[in-house]
Amino acid sequence: xxxxxxxxxxxxxxxxxxxxxxxxxxxxxxxxxxxxxxxxxxxxxxxxxxxxxxxxxxxxxxxxxxxxxxxxxxxxxxxxxxxxxxxxx
Amino acid sequence: xxxxxxxxxxxxxxxxxxxxxxxxxxxxxxxxxxxxxxxxxxxxxxxxxxxxxxxxxxxxxxxxxxxxxxxxxxxxxxxxxxxxxxxxxxxxxxxxxxxxxxxxxxxxxxxxxxxxxxxxxxxxxxxxxxxxxxxxxxxxxxxxxxxxxxxxxxxxxxxxxxxxxxxxxxxxxxxxxxxxxxxxxxxxxxxxxxxxxxxxxxxxxxxxxxxxxxxxxxxxxxxxxxxxxxxxxxxxxxxxxxxxxxxxxxxxxxxxxxxxxxxxxxxxxxxxxxxxxxxxxxxxxxxxxxxxxxxxxxxxxxxxxxxxxxxxxxxxxxxxxxxxxxxxxxxxxxxxxxxxxxxxxxxxxxxxxxxxxxxxxxxxxxxxxxxxxx
Numbered sequence: 001x002x003x004x005x006x007x008x009x010x011x012x013x014x015x016x017x018x019x020x021x022x023x024x025x026x027x028x029x030x031x032x033x034x035x036x037x038x039x040x041x042x043x044x045x046x047x048x049x050x051x052x053x054x055x056x057x058x059x060x061x062x063x064x065x066x067x068x069x070x071x072x073x074x075x076x077x078x079x080x081x082x083x084x085x086x087x088x089x
Numbered sequence: 090x091x092x093x094x095x096x097x098x099x100x101x102x103x104x105x106x107x108x109x110x111x112x113x114x115x116x117x118x119x120x121x122x123x124x125x126x127x128x129x130x131x132x133x134x135x136x137x138x139x140x141x142x143x144x145x146x147x148x149x150x151x152x153x154x155x156x157x158x159x160x161x162x163x164x165x166x167x168x169x170x171x172x173x174x175x176x177x178x179x180x181x182x183x184x185x186x187x188x189x190x191x192x193x194x195x196x197x198x199x200x201x202x203x204x205x206x207x208x209x210x211x212x213x214x215x216x217x218x219x220x221x222x223x224x225x226x227x228x229x230x231x232x233x234x235x236x237x238x239x240x241x242x243x244x245x246x247x248x249x250x251x252x253x254x255x256x257x258x259x260x261x262x263x264x265x266x267x268x269x270x271x272x273x274x275x276x277x278x279x280x281x282x283x284x285x286x287x288x289x290x291x292x293x294x295x296x297x298x299x300x301x302x303x304x305x306x307x308x309x310x311x312x313x314x315x316x317x318x319x320x321x322x323x324x325x326x327x328x329x330x331x332x333x334x335x336x337x338x339x340x341x342x343x344x345x346x347x348x349x350x351x352x353x354x355x356x357x358x359x360x361x362x363x364x365x366x367x368x369x370x371x372x373x374x375x376x377x378x379x380x381x382x383x384x385x386x387x388x389x390x391x392x393x394x395x396x397x398x399x400x401x402x403x404x405x406x407x408x409x410x411x412x413x414x415x416x417x418x419x420x421x422x423x424x425x426x427x428x429x430x431x432x433x434x435x436x437x438x439x440x441x442x443x444x445x446x447x448x449x450x451x452x453x454x455x456x457x458x459x460x461x462x463x
Binding site for chain 1: 149172174182183
């Protein structure tokens, strides 16, 4: 399936779109980490929580569940989403 | 000693500055990791070429980058500091950022220590590529109590900092928790005990409660490893081991300046000498130069007296300050001093603090300054 990569992660992938395999969102992230070591920890913390300023969209719908099942042709967008006016800007 | 390299970690990247022994002109290399919040950038004195950088970005989680060629190329750590995965139903902790890096003992090449926010101690045995939690510290009885609640840390998260390995004994380690006190291990990190006797806490709070203790920066004197200096939330202190009691040497500072601040730097060859950069810690804690006038204060008598140094600084309307990792000394015979400001200026003194020059400006907010002497 196709995974769209935000600019903040292209130092890992070298591309804005990559292919990955997996039956769930979590499995796709594991495959991405095999292909691009280190990528997963930048978006998922050590308690398997999605990091605060990262969003996942599957076929246009936001997902908060790494266990969400994926269709064989699912399209995943990883989005960097910093809150407007955040003091860390 | 023929050159000095300054390693500058900022809110939006890292820079390296290099000079010869005269320290009059500096060659600037950077930015590295533009856009990354870099909390610490440290060159390994054991091999003179490995640098570790602790970073994160506004969007991405924390990681470490390693260079084995003094910053010409970088590779991400394969296993950055991370807390253990919690059991089902338990609340696990998450590293927000690695705040502090310390190379291990000279006889332990490849060993590094890291301090994080929220507060955790981590150790690497492979030059910073993979990291494991130091369970003897992170999971010790009372660990959560010492760290206090969410309001007991600094505004961007409580810090574990000032990890110091005794140059005479690889198993003797100090560290500071802000807040949470000073701690000491004599068995390589397996067990720890507080070292807070004599330290004051905010008026009205109980000094017996370690969560109320807030060391800002602790330094060990290389020329006398039994002596440590400390800039604390509540004053400047010195301890001479094996004494268990800190002495508030900041009482000798001018009362109108006070002895509040974040950084402290020590002389590499004379344990009676140290420098501080006082900060306005009155009323609502403006965290600015007192009176809008920047000054470094130094002692030559282990804190019995202090002298003001301001030659080279603007004399009015200056409202930046210096963070706890952002002031340091080099190891030249005539010691150089350096500090970086919250406004992105880098100041240097080649005459042991007597006079100062701004050697870089318009950088992002400076979080840390380290000096490597070769």
